Amino acid sequence: MIWSSPVQKFQFSNLVTLPQMHLVITEDMSKTIKVWNCQDRDPLATLPMTASSYCMEAHVTKDGPFLMVGDATGDIYTFTLPELRDVSKVTAFQCAIILLRCSPDKKWVFACGTYSRAFPQVFLTEDLLRPSEGSAPLSTFLPHKFCTTACWNPKKKNRITLMSHNRRGKKTEFITFDLTTRNTGGQTVVQAYEISSFQLAPHLEHPTWIGASDGYLIVFPSGPYLLLFSITGFLLQRFQDHQTPINNFWVVCMILLHCFLV
Structure with missing residues (x-):
């Protein structure tokens, strides 16, 4: 099936898909979110936002399909799909949110702000989908600064690896956390x-993307090389198939898709 939306008045600034439901969700430069069914010329739902969104995450849970949006003011919005009905709004940071990552089992949501000295947060998804009036959603900070990206492990679903980059010290670091809930004094x-x-060794180029698998492996491009490391920092393999820097990268389990400019 080939489908294209009508030409829009404003340029798209963000786009995510939900293949299971044949949905495409867009945001344009006028800060308007639209849901498309990949069949009709008119969107299924339209929602103007008060602030620009830097990241969106669409996923299906046991409670149905949802869209999470991180905006320029530090708020995380949760909407139903395809209706874009408001579910919750949480203030996560006092700066723009640039990363939202939902764990493979949909139990956790990772959020990271633009301010490099702010710690990233992980929220319990259920609290964003079923907010309790008068109480904040359960979350925790990951005590590491200068985070630039992160990825969940597809097999060990409560494990997340962060990559940080301190430009002043020119230091790239990978940190892996396990998340859990615990009942303490009657509270979760x-x-x-x-x-x-x-x-990362100083002579290696700072990567833009990372992927993970098997609970103990991370992979990322560095210049023309594709590097496979253990989470403890042992270099397992260096792939040298490219002559030019890898400029795109995607991991599906342990199938690595990467491309480069010729």
């Missing part, structure tokens, strides 16, 4: 345990 709390970390 979210806890994060750092299980490993390592620094």
